[in-house]
Structures are given as C-alpha cells and as structure tokens.
Amino acid sequence: MQFGIFSVGDITPDPVTGRTPTDASRLQDVLTIAQHAEEVGLDVFAMGEHHNPPFFPSSPVAINSYLAAKTSRIILSTATTLITTNDPVRLAEDYAMLQHLSGGRMDVVLGRGNTGPVYPWFGEDIRQGIPLAIEKYGLLRQLWREEYVDWEGQFRTPLQGFQSTPRPLDGTPPFVWHGSIRSPQIAEQAAYYGDGFFANHIFWPSSHTQRMVGLYRQRFEHYHGSADQAIVGLGGQVFMRKNSQDAVNEFRPYFDNAPVYGHGPSLEEFTKQTPLTVGSPQQVIDRTLGFRDYVGDYQRQLFLMDHAGLPLKTVLEQLDLLGAEVVPVLRREFARVRPSHIPDAPTHAARVAAGNAEHRETVTLSASPAGSEK
Amino acid sequence: MTTRKLAVVSSGLSTPSSTRMLADKLAQSTEERLVEAGHDVDIATFELRDLAQSITNNLLTGFADEPLQNAIDQVTGADGLIAVSPIFKTSYAGLFKSFVDVIDNTALTDLPVVIGATGGTPRHSLALDYAMRPLFNYMHSVVIPTAVYAASDDWGAGEDTVKSLPERIDRAAGELAALMKDSERSANVVDPFALDENFDQLLGGFQGN
Numbered sequence: 001m002q003f004g005i006f007s008v009g010d011i012t013p014d015p016v017t018g019r020t021p022t023d024a025s026r027l028q029d030v031l032t033i034a035q036h037a038e039e040v041g042l043d044v045f046a047m048g049e050h051h052n053p054p055f056f057p058s059s060p061v062a063i064n065s066y067l068a069a070k071t072s073r074i075i076l077s078t079a080t081t082l083i084t085t086n087d088p089v090r091l092a093e094d095y096a097m098l099q100h101l102s103g104g105r106m107d108v109v110l111g112r113g114n115t116g117p118v119y120p121w122f123g124e125d126i127r128q129g130i131p132l133a134i135e136k137y138g139l140l141r142q143l144w145r146e147e148y149v150d151w152e153g154q155f156r157t158p159l160q161g162f163q164s165t166p167r168p169l170d171g172t173p174p175f176v177w178h179g180s181i182r183s184p185q186i187a188e189q190a191a192y193y194g195d196g197f198f199a200n201h202i203f204w205p206s207s208h209t210q211r212m213v214g215l216y217r218q219r220f221e222h223y224h225g226s227a228d229q230a231i232v233g234l235g236g237q238v239f240m241r242k243n244s245q246d247a248v249n250e251f252r253p254y255f256d257n258a259p260v261y262g263h264g265p266s267l268e269e270f271t272k273q274t275p276l277t278v279g280s281p282q283q284v285i286d287r288t289l290g291f292r293d294y295v296g297d298y299q300r301q302l303f304l305m306d307h308a309g310l311p312l313k314t315v316l317e318q319l320d321l322l323g324a325e326v327v328p329v330l331r332r333e334f335a336r337v338r339p340s341h342i343p344d345a346p347t348h349a350a351r352v353a354a355g356n357a358e359h360r361e362t363v364t365l366s367a368s369p370a371g372s373e374k
Numbered sequence: 375m376t377t378r379k380l381a382v383v384s385s386g387l388s389t390p391s392s393t394r395m396l397a398d399k400l401a402q403s404t405e406e407r408l409v410e411a412g413h414d415v416d417i418a419t420f421e422l423r424d425l426a427q428s429i430t431n432n433l434l435t436g437f438a439d440e441p442l443q444n445a446i447d448q449v450t451g452a453d454g455l456i457a458v459s460p461i462f463k464t465s466y467a468g469l470f471k472s473f474v475d476v477i478d479n480t481a482l483t484d485l486p487v488v489i490g491a492t493g494g495t496p497r498h499s500l501a502l503d504y505a506m507r508p509l510f511n512y513m514h515s516v517v518i519p520t521a522v523y524a525a526s527d528d529w530g531a532g533e534d535t536v537k538s539l540p541e542r543i544d545r546a547a548g549e550l551a552a553l554m555k556d557s558e559r560s561a562n563v564v565d566p567f568a569l570d571e572n573f574d575q576l577l578g579g580f581q582g583n
Binding site for chain 2: 130134138184185188189191192203204205208211212215219260261262263264265269270273
C-alpha cells in the first residue's frame with residue numbers, strides 16, 4: 001500500500017497572521033513540501049491542476065518534472081490532470097516525457113475539473129464534461145499503446161499516422177487513475193479499462209465515497225471478473241498535534257476561514273460528517289484504518305496537508321508526524337489484515353515485470369468480495 | 375388500503391407562525407379527502423427554520439447533513455407537497471428558495487404541489503403566481519391551479535366574504551388529493567448512482583455507432 005500527500009495548490013491568506021503568500025513563495029513552499037514528503041518516507045506526492053487564482057499550479061507536469069530531478073524515490077502523481085480541457089496529444093507527450101525523466105516514478109490521476117469558465121477558456125463546454133473525458137482519454141490510451149494512430153472524434157482535429165513522442169518508457173504506458181467526486185460514468189470508465197479509481201474522500205461524507213467505490217468495484221467485476229482486483233485510491237484530510245486539543249485549537253481558525261467549507265459547519269460537525277480528522281496521531285491512525293471498512297482493501301492513501309493558508313513550518317511538522325508516527329503504523333496494520341491476493345499499488349517496475357502494456361491480468365482466484373473481512 | 379405520502383414545507387420564521395398554520399390547514403384538509411377515498415396518509419412536516427443552519431451549510435459545502443437529507447428525501451419521495459412561504463419583498467422567503475436550491479434539479483419532477491403564501495396584506499397575493507409557481511414549473515412539478523394566499527385579515531372575518539380562506543383551502547386540498555390518489559412516486563426507488571448506459575454505450579453514443 002502506498003501513502004502520500006496531495007496538494008491543490010491554493011493560495012489562501014493565513015487567517016492567523018493575515019499574510020498571503022505570493023505565487024513565487026507558495027510554489028517554492030510546495031516544492032519544499034514535496035521533497036520533505038520523500039524525506040519522511042512517504043511514497044507519493046500528487047499535484048493539482050488549476051487555471052484560475054487563487055490557485056497557482058497550472059502545470060503539474062512541469063512541477064513534477066522538476067521534482068523528478070530533486071527526488072529519488074517518491075512517485076509523482078497529479079490531483080488531478082484535466083482530461084477535459086487539455087489536448088490528449090499534449091498529455092500523451094508531456095506525461096511520457098515525465099515518465100522518462102522520472103525513471104517511471106510517476107502516474108496520473110485524470111479529472112474533469114469543476115470550474116465552469118475553464119472549459120470555455122480552453123474552447124470547451126462544461127455540459128460536455130463526460131463525453132470530453134471519455135473521448136479524450138480514449139485517444140490518450142491509444143497514443144500510448146499504438147505506434148501510429150489514425151483517429152477521428154468529435155472534440156479534436158483528426159490524426160493520420162500520428163506517432164506521439166517519446167514512446168512510453170519500457171513500452172509500458174503510465175498507470176492511470178480516474179478521479180471523480182460524483183459521476184458514476186467515471187467509475188464505469190475506470191472499471192471498463194481496468195484502470196485505478198481515485199475517490200477524493202475529502203469535504204464530503206464518507207458514505208458517498210463508499211457508494212462510488214462500490215460502483216467501481218461492481219463494474220470492475222463485471223468487466224474483469226473480480227471486484228477485489230480493482231485498484232482504489234483515497235484522499236483524506238488531517239491535522240495533528242501530540243495533544244488532541246492542541247490540534248483542534250491550532251487548526252480551528254484555518255478551518256473556519258478555509259476555502260470550500262469555511263464559514264459553514266463547525267469543525268466538530270465537519271469532522272463528524274466527513275473524513276477530516278483533527279487530533280492526535282493515534283486518532284488519525286484509528287480513523288484511517290477504518291476507511292477499509294467501507295471501501296475494502298485499497299492501494300493508495302493520500303492526505304491533504306497544505307491548504308487553507310497553513311504556514312510552511314506547520315505543514316512540514318505535519319509531515320514529520322505523518323512520516324514518523326502515523327504511516328509506519330498504518331503500513332503495519334493494513335498489511336496485517338490484507339489478504340494475499342489483493343493487488344499491490346501500481347509501480348512502473350511491477351508493471352514492466354508483468355509485461356503489462358495493455359491490460360492487467362485478470363486474476364481468477366477464489367476471491368472474497370470487496371470489503372469483506374478475513 | 376394504500377398509503378400516500380404527503381410532505382409539508384413551511385418557511386415561516388416566527389413561532390408560532392401563520393405560515394405554519396396555513397400549511398397545517400392545507401395538510402389536514404388534504405388528509406381528509408384522501409382518507410375519504412380510502413387511503414392512509416403519512417404526513418411529514420418540516421419547518422425550514424429548524425433546518426436554516428443545515429441549509430446554509432449545504433449551500434457552502436455541497437452536501438446535506440442528516441436532518442436536512444431526511445427532509446429532502448421525504449419531500450422528493452412524496453406523493454404530494456404542500457409548500458408555504460411568507461412573502462418577503464415581493465417574493466418567497468430567501469430561506470424557502472435556499473431549500474429548493476439544495477434539491478436536485480430533477481428530484482421534484484411530476485410531484486403534485488399546492489403552493490401557499492402568507493403576508494400582511496392581500497395586495498401581495500400575486501407573488502404566488504409570478505414567483506412561486508414558476509419556481510415549481512422549473513422543477514417540472516405539477517402545480518395545481520388553486521394557490522392559497524392568506525393575509526392577516528383572512529384569519530378573522532376576511533376581506534373576501536364570497537370565497538373565504540377555508541373555502542380556498544378546501545378547493546386546493548381537493549385538487550391536490552385528486553392527483554395524489556393516483557401517484558406512485560412514493561413507491562419508486564431512486565438510485566442517484568444508477569448508470570443509464572454501460573461503457574460501450576457511452577463510447578458509442580458520440581462515435582455515432
């Protein structure tokens with residue numbers, strides 16, 4: 001199982017100091033955070049993509065390429081890469097390039113994006129979000145898997161004999177997760193291709209995540225024979241201090257003024273209603289181990305650590321706690337209860353070894369149903 | 375004997391509220407008609423005042439807490455709805471609109487609705503027809519022809535001695551009960567995660583196959 005962090009790259013005033021970081025300083029902070037994630041032993045760093053302030057990361061592939069040179073072990077992913085408004089040809093080439101630059105230490109989480117104006121800014125229509133995601137991903141797959149592509153569709157100029165470069169590293173396309181908050185069609189898409197499904201699992205009730213993952217597993221079983229061979233990733237949000245009440249007191253002003261949920265429910269209500277945990281490392285461990293109860297054995301857990309204006313120093317302290325006290329216990333405990341036939345989290349090396357350029361092998365074991373306890 | 379589900383939404387802000395009083399009278403009259411016709415009636419009444427915080431939170435976070443989700447489920451899964459709001463500044467109360475705003479666009483389709491409103495003077499009664507009726511038309515609900523407006527005076531002798539408030543209530547209740555008798559809405563199971571098409575159909579849908 002892989003553990004890591006993801007950042008949406010919001011530039012939010014620190015409600016305690018009143019200070020708003022510049023694009024330049026926030027970018028440097030995120031680069032520091034990503035490298036520190038590797039230092040504390042995390043497996044994954046994922047960067048968001050946005051094309052409007054108050055977010056700075058318009059190009060996660062550029063950020064991840066820089067980080068590829070600065071790190072040696074961590075997997076560089078996205079949260080998410082916009083499949084609707086980017087050209088799939090550019091995505092195929094940019095992410096294949098990142099795959100080479102990082103030696104395969106990358107994958108990609110595709111999302112549609114829910115900022116209305118971004119669609120027309122890139123010449124698209126948000127009402128076509130699902131058809132865009134389906135057609136463009138179909139082409140992206142083809143570009144990574146076929147040498148010369150003839151293609152014609154609704155949303156892009158046709159291609160005749162086009163070869164995207166560079167070709168995927170070791171003839172193995174990057175692993176793809178499909179991220180979606182509420183669209184069953186995306187769970188269906190992930191299941192159809194045997195790709196991963198990433199549930200953002202923040203800001204909304206976990207019952208919602210449970211249903212989306214349940215649908216993905218059900219459809220995965222339909223297409224590939226067994227629900228527990230599906231590849232599931234979850235987000236999560238935590239804030240920790242050794243003493244639980246210190247965590248609550250320190251995080252409260254950031255919570256109360258946060259983008260998305262600020263000025264709405266209380267911290268206490270929100271921690272009860274959503275997967276947000278504010279407390280001691282032990283509380284984070286207990287809550288996180290419980291995720292398995294409603295999504296089954298899963299492959300990747302990412303936490304949102306650096307939003308709502310939290311200062312760099314605080315975020316780095318959070319990473320220290322995560323790396324030293326939380327993740328080692330999570331690794332041990334998840335491994336202890338995990339049946340042996342559950343697939344590992346995807347890595348380039350494993351995918352190359354499996355000779356897997358197209359589909360993951362269909363495993364026909366006497367598999368137990370998703371979410372079942374051993 | 376079959377059960378019909380009647381949801382009642384009142385967005386009066388004071389306690390006690392004449393808006394709630396009108397809602398209850400409409401509900402009572404509707405229930406009597408349905409019982410006469412041989413149906414059991416299951417009435418669920420919601421004061422939006424009690425849900426005001428939850429509604430605001432839903433607007434900000436995008437999801438409903440448990441009490442609000444229960445209200446939404448009861449309203450969207452009903453065979454008939456009685457919706458009553460005070461008229462503020464020429465229209466329904468902001469709280470009332472906020473509640474409708476957090477309901478899914480398609481969730482009130484085909485729902486029989488009687489609209490009612492209260493106000494200080496009868497001069498605002500047309501708000502029902504230029505504000506509240508279009509709102510439910512947008513939601514593709516079936517709004518019955520009679521809308522009931524109760525001005526302060528109506529709770530006494532009333533200005534209108536020909537068509538008094540109780541008569542207007544009975545007429546509206548009769549129209550609502552007539553539609554609710556044949557409604558199967560409350561028996562339908564709605565799955566928000568249902569897939570209309572499998573992936574081959576999704577692919578084929580815009581590849582012209």
